[in-house]
Amino acid sequence: MKPPLNVCVVGVGAVGIEILRVLKERRFPIRALKVLARSARPLSLDGESLRVEAISPEAFQGQDLVLFAGTEGEKGAAVTYAREAIRRGALVIDNGADFRMDPKVPLVIPEINPEDAKRHEGMIANPNCSTIQMVMALAPVHRRFKIRRVIVSTYQAVSGAGSKAIEALEAQTEATVRKVALPPSDPLPQTIIQNVFPEIGSFQELGYTSEEWKMVRETQKILHDDQMAITATAVRVPVVSAHSESVYFEIEHPAALQDLKGLWRQTPGVKLVEEPSYPMPVEAVHRDEVFIGRVRQDPFIKNAFSCWVVSDNLRKGAALNAVQIAELFLTP
Numbered sequence: 487m488k489p490p491l492n493v494c495v496v497g498v499g500a501v502g503i504e505i506l507r508v509l510k511e512r513r514f515p516i517r518a519l520k521v522l523a524r525s526a527r528p529l530s531l532d533g534e535s536l537r538v539e540a541i542s543p544e545a546f547q548g549q550d551l552v553l554f555a556g557t558e559g560e561k562g563a564a565v566t567y568a569r570e571a572i573r574r575g576a577l578v579i580d581n582g583a584d585f586r587m588d589p590k591v592p593l594v595i596p597e598i599n600p601e602d603a604k605r606h607e608g609m610i611a612n613p614n615c616s617t618i619q620m621v622m623a624l625a626p627v628h629r630r631f632k633i634r635r636v637i638v639s640t641y642q643a644v645s646g647a648g649s650k651a652i653e654a655l656e657a658q659t660e661a662t663v664r665k666v667a668l669p670p671s672d673p674l675p676q677t678i679i680q681n682v683f684p685e686i687g688s689f690q691e692l693g694y695t696s697e698e699w700k701m702v703r704e705t706q707k708i709l710h711d712d713q714m715a716i717t718a719t720a721v722r723v724p725v726v727s728a729h730s731e732s733v734y735f736e737i738e739h740p741a742a743l744q745d746l747k748g749l750w751r752q753t754p755g756v757k758l759v760e761e762p763s764y765p766m767p768v769e770a771v772h773r774d775e776v777f778i779g780r781v782r783q784d785p786f787i788k789n790a791f792s793c794w795v796v797s798d799n800l801r802k803g804a805a806l807n808a809v810q811i812a813e814l815f816l817t818p
């Protein structure tokens with residue numbers, strides 16, 4: 487695509503707002519910016535006034551790039567409108583889960599599988615937030631030492647469930663301080679204040695949730711390895727933004743702890759946090775990197791390691807990755 491581009495952002499929730507910020511921060515070459523949501527209204531963002539327009543098929547006319555960050559599913563923005571945008575000539579990048587496993591839709595992390603993006607038929611999918619940060623950590627290790635087994639437990643921030651979930655945590659925090667009855671948790675399935683719960687998405691086969699299956703299937707697709715045996719437990723914690731993950735992995739070829747650390751020190755987009763420090767959501771929020779710390783060799787199993795991976799789910803887990811995908815297509 488020859489810049490500057492006509493760029494359209496669909497959705498002004500947790501991810502859509504962050505996309506608008508990232509586009510501006512990275513000076514993405516925009517000729518005209520269009521912002522769409524379910525209803526038209528003014529939007530004030532970081533001191534700037536923007537106009538949100540109501541979505542319609544005609545709104546995609548003349549757009550070069552459309553970044554979808556609307557809700558998912560049958561009536562979700564991308565399901566209803568992505569084909570329309572593609573038909574009118576736009577490249578679509580979708581943040582939702584609806585098309586990620588479609589064989590015709592590349593699932594891309596630009597630092598890891600940028601070559602897949604070239605095979606698109608109008609749409610490229612952004613992986614799930616918890617998948618992106620785990621794969622950013624695992625991909626360089628897999629390339630060098632071949633990972634055969636992964637066991638991951640996540641500690642996921644509420645912003646991963648959208649802006650309404652952030653409001654629910656804030657309202658329950660305030661009610662707790664004021665010692666009044668807790669307001670509803672909707673869209674979260676349980677009380678979130680003073681709580682953690684192992685339910686993200688819907689329950690599916692073998693008792694795993696949809697979020698847990700996303701981490702399995704999306705990782706296999708991005709790494710082109712459907713033999714990698716991945717088991718995930720996805721847990722919601724009362725943190726506003728930045729997901730944490732405890733990741734255990736077994737490799738086929740022998741490696742020392744220093745080999746892994748050396749790899750991560752050289753990996754673009756990754757920052758190794760050296761002991762005695764370790765990454766935490768409060769320090770990762772609003773940052774672009776995937777932070778890795780607490781790297782340990784298993785005391786009992788040869789060739790097995792553990793690490794702690796933290797990243798802002800709205801930045802590298804969503805908005806930043808989406809804009810980086812778009813940047814792959816900028817030709818001077």
Ligand SMILES: NC(=O)c1ccc[n+]([C@@H]2O[C@H](COP(=O)([O-])OP(=O)(O)OC[C@H]3O[C@@H](n4cnc5c(N)ncnc54)[C@H](OP(=O)(O)O)[C@@H]3O)[C@@H](O)[C@H]2O)c1
Pocket residue numbers: 496497498499500501502522523524525541554555556557558561562563566581582583613614615645646647648649650799800803804
């Ligand atoms: N939050 C994360 O960490 C994260 C990470 C990776 C991927 N994602 C995915 O990114 C997408 C957006 O998530 P979010 O967290 O930003 O959700 P959100 O905070 O709930 O915001 C959703 C936005 O989408 C708009 N929208 C919903 N249905 C629409 C439709 N049919 N047409 C046009 N606009 C529509 C809403 O419009 P109104 O404002 O007019 O209601 C709202 O602005 C989801 O698919 C989500 O799964 C989220």
